[in-house]
Amino acid sequence: xAERPGVYLRLAAAGLRAHARxxxxxxxxxAAAAVLVVVExxxxxxxxxxxxxxxxxxxxxxxxxxxxxxxxxxxxLVAGNSLEAxxxxxxxxxxxxxxxxxxxxxxxxxxxxxxxxxxxxxxxAAGAGAVVWAADRAGVDWTPGRAGLAALAVACAAAxxxxxxxxxxxxxxxxxQGSEAVNVLVYGGLYLSSYPMQIYGSALRFLFLWVVPVGLxxxxxxxxxxGRQGPxxxxxxxxxxxxPVAAAFLAAGGLAWRTGVRHYVxxxx
Amino acid sequence: xxxxxxxxxxxxxxxTTYRLALAAGLVTNAFFGVVRTAVFFALxxxxxxxxxxxxxxxxxxxxxxxxxxxxxxxxxxxxxAEAIRSGEFLVELLRPGDPYLRxxxxxxxxxxSVLVTRTLPTLVVAGLVLDLRLPxxxxxxxxxxxxxxxxxxxxxxxxxxxGSAAFWTPDYRxxxxxxxxxxxxxxxxxxxxxxxxxGLRALVDWSPLIPLLMAPVRVATGGPAALAVAGQAAxxxxxxxxxxxxxxxxxxxxxxxxx
Numbered sequence: 001x002a003e004r005p006g007v008y009l010r011l012a013a014a015g016l017r018a019h020a021r022x023x024x025x026x027x028x029x030x031a032a033a034a035v036l037v038v039v040e041x042x043x044x045x046x047x048x049x050x051x052x053x054x055x056x057x058x059x060x061x062x063x064x065x066x067x068x069x070x071x072x073x074x075x076x077l078v079a080g081n082s083l084e085a086x087x088x089x090x091x092x093x094x095x096x097x098x099x100x101x102x103x104x105x106x107x108x109x110x111x112x113x114x115x116x117x118x119x120x121x122x123x124x125a126a127g128a129g130a131v132v133w134a135a136d137r138a139g140v141d142w143t144p145g146r147a148g149l150a151a152l153a154v155a156c157a158a159a160x161x162x163x164x165x166x167x168x169x170x171x172x173x174x175x176x177q178g179s180e181a182v183n184v185l186v187y188g189g190l191y192l193s194s195y196p197m198q199i200y201g202s203a204l205r206f207l208f209l210w211v212v213p214v215g216l217x218x219x220x221x222x223x224x225x226x227g228r229q230g231p232x233x234x235x236x237x238x239x240x241x242x243x244p245v246a247a248a249f250l251a252a253g254g255l256a257w258r259t260g261v262r263h264y265v266x267x268x269x
Numbered sequence: 270x271x272x273x274x275x276x277x278x279x280x281x282x283x284x285t286t287y288r289l290a291l292a293a294g295l296v297t298n299a300f301f302g303v304v305r306t307a308v309f310f311a312l313x314x315x316x317x318x319x320x321x322x323x324x325x326x327x328x329x330x331x332x333x334x335x336x337x338x339x340x341x342x343x344x345x346x347x348x349x350a351e352a353i354r355s356g357e358f359l360v361e362l363l364r365p366g367d368p369y370l371r372x373x374x375x376x377x378x379x380x381x382s383v384l385v386t387r388t389l390p391t392l393v394v395a396g397l398v399l400d401l402r403l404p405x406x407x408x409x410x411x412x413x414x415x416x417x418x419x420x421x422x423x424x425x426x427x428x429x430x431x432g433s434a435a436f437w438t439p440d441y442r443x444x445x446x447x448x449x450x451x452x453x454x455x456x457x458x459x460x461x462x463x464x465x466x467x468g469l470r471a472l473v474d475w476s477p478l479i480p481l482l483m484a485p486v487r488v489a490t491g492g493p494a495a496l497a498v499a500g501q502a503a504x505x506x507x508x509x510x511x512x513x514x515x516x517x518x519x520x521x522x523x524x525x526x527x528x
Contacts, residue, residue: 025440032446039450043459050319050464051312181293184300192304199311204303 007105011113019118030122037070037126044194055199060137061226062195067130068150068218069190072157074124076165082115083165085178092176098266107261108166108254128154140225149221149239156217156246157193161186163246163253164212170253170260189214198231209234213245272366273374280378284386291386294339298391302335306399320463326490329402330461332395333486336388337417340380341424341456341481349432350441362520369512373425380421388417402490412494416485419501423480426508429515436519457483477504 019026041063048059081087091097091111100107131150140146168182189208193215197205208215220238223230230236285291306328313324322330349372352358361368396403404410434441453459456478462470473479480501488494 025443028443028447032443032449035447036450036453039454040459043454046466047312047460047464051316053315054308055311177289179293180290181296184297188297188300188304191301195304195308195311200304200307204307 008109008113011110012116015114015116016118026119029119033074033119034122034126037123037130041066041130055196057196058138060134063134064131064138064226065196065218065222066194067127067134068153068222069127069157069194070130071124071127071154072161072218073190074120074122074127075154075158076161077120078117078124079112080162080165081117081120082111083169085168085172085182088169088172089176089178092173095266097264108257135225138226146225149224152242153218153221156242157214159246159250160212160214160217161190163250166253167256170256170258173260173264185212193218213249217242217246273370276371276374277378277381280375281382284379284382294387295390298335298338298387302332302391302395305331322461322463325400325402327461328399329490330486332392332401333489334458334482336391337420337482337485339383339387340421343380343424343428345379346428346431349429350435353432353435354439359523362523369516372429373422376425376428377421380424384417384421404489404491412498413485413488416488416498416501419498419505420481420485422505423477423501423508426505426512429512433515433519436522452478456481477508480504
């Protein structure tokens with residue numbers, strides 16, 4: 001298989017040029033992706049300010065989690081939007097994927113690079129903006145270490161989300177029909193991780209810390225950014241596990257994608 | 270009348286056919302409902318009442334929201350716009366009877382199916398597991414049912430207006446995408462409208478977004494049911510007039526284009 005990254009860069013650049021041909025359209029969509037973050041964060045800020053705290057966390061500290069989760073979501077969807085179940089379902093049903101398999105490139109690389117969606121940079125930027133705003137309100141004293149932790153949270157959570165999308169796409173090669181249930185892991189997992197993990201029951205906590213580690217990726221580094229002690233059972237050194245666990249999950253997602261592609265049989269003529 | 274009822278039945282059957290999608294949808298609603306429930310339990314741990322709402326009100330809001338989600342944000346929102354763009358919609362204007370009522374009947378058939386297969390089980394299970402403030406009398410249940418059905422009608426009227434944008438622009442999705450975050454917040458899908466600051470709340474209370482979610486929530490939690498339902502009916506009338514005007518204008522536009 002082609003090991004030259006240049007091919008994928010050229011594919012992505014072609015997609016970008018196509019988007020850039022309609023700048024107004026691109027601007028509206030990018031703005032819309034960002035406005036959603038602003039509105040959601042504003043709504044949650046209104047709610048939390050009414051109550052004053054949740055699970056012992058101040059509103060600004062919770063909003064920092066929201067910002068990290070949205071930044072990770074935006075980043076993951078720039079590359080992974082084409083792996084959403086309905087889009088893979090379309091690739092399979094139209095027979096487009098037959099052509100992808102005949103190309104001298106890795107199918108995953110081709111699908112991801114051809115449909116890079118820069119609109120979601122709007123969501124990532126708005127999420128990063130929310131992190132900065134919330135950190136300011138929470139009185140975070142930015143050091144290079146803390147900035148690194150915030151970046152680690154975003155990168156790892158994005159990797160986990162991308163892993164989920166790869167696994168779900170792999171499953172779609174077998175089932176053909178995409179399923180809304182993937183949303184539970186992608187959007188549900190990120191939504192859940194936007195609140196401090198100690199408010200959930202042990203089953204939910206275990207699932208999103210260790211099985212689908214999006215909670216681990218956001219919550220544990222965020223403890224370091226905010227200078228907080230974790231609850232019992234979540235010692236601070238877990239932050240060293242964040243990157244390896246996220247990488248392992250990403251690899252498992254890649255394996256699921258490959259298994260799905262091996263079972264791909266096309267949908268007819 | 271008979272033909273509209275037949276369309277309603279057809280819409281109902283169409284939506285009920287997809288069992289796997291239904292199961293996936295129920296799982297999604299249950300998951301988000303559980304997370305939102307955990308959040309409100311944590312929020313209310315040290316407080317009894319906030320902005321006049323207690324934890325039972327908040328949880329009832331959560332599960333009515335999850336129950337009605339697939340009615341308000343129905344996945345077929347772009348079907349009409351796609352039909353307009355491809356030209357198929359012309360057939361709708363040629364068929365006998367009134368196009369607006371025909372589309373409403375078919376859409377209402379589909380949303381009624383969602384109400385029966387998603388809203389009802391979600392509310393029943395949540396009501397059995399948690400302490401919710403759902404009506405216990407036959408009269409109260411009748412009001413809630415009426416309010417949910419009216420919410421479905423209003424959601425169709427919004428879908429119709431957004432779909433009609435395709436008469437004027439091929440990029441009909443952009444307007445919706447820019448408006449969506451505002452609708453999402455103002456209709457109460459992020460947080461209950463009761464937690465908004467007073468000024469914003471007053472503004473939202475007089476908007477056609479209240480009938481979508483907050484009116485059924487108010488009926489469910491024992492608010493003034495007749496007032497909430499009357500408000501929904503009033504907005505249905507306004508949106509109906511708006512829909513008719515749009516359809517009339519669009520019809521002239523199609524003629525100008527030569528069909």
